[in-house]
Amino acid sequence: xxxxxxxxxxxxxxxxxxxxxxxxxxxxxxxxxxxxxxxxxxxxxxxxxxxxxxxxxxxxxxxxxxxxxxxxxxxxxxxxxxxxxxxxxxxxxxxxxxxxxxxx
Numbered sequence: 001x002x003x004x005x006x007x008x009x010x011x012x013x014x015x016x017x018x019x020x021x022x023x024x025x026x027x028x029x030x031x032x033x034x035x036x037x038x039x040x041x042x043x044x045x046x047x048x049x050x051x052x053x054x055x056x057x058x059x060x061x062x063x064x065x066x067x068x069x070x071x072x073x074x075x076x077x078x079x080x081x082x083x084x085x086x087x088x089x090x091x092x093x094x095x096x097x098x099x100x101x102x103x104x
Contacts, residue, residue: 022053043098075099
């Protein structure tokens with residue numbers, strides 16, 4: 001029988017809210033990014049959704065680059081990871097979004 005589209009949307013929104021809350025709790029400086037740069041914050045949320053927040057925490061170089069606003073370096077660090085080779089087109093799209101600040 002399944003679920004309705006509205007139920008599916010609510011489940012997705014609940015998941016996004018949970019990941020966002022965990023991201024901001026574990027990486028408090030992302031609050032500034034959330035407020036100032038929704039595209040790059042979206043990249044962080046997307047990666048946390050895929051890897052889990054604790055998995056994202058393993059991206060030390062990328063996170064450090066994001067924190068300092070060096071988004072090109074963050075994208076390079078993301079592309080140099082095993083995650084990049086495993087995720088394919090999604091990872092490429094996220095690297096482009098990180099480097100450009102534009103939704104792809």
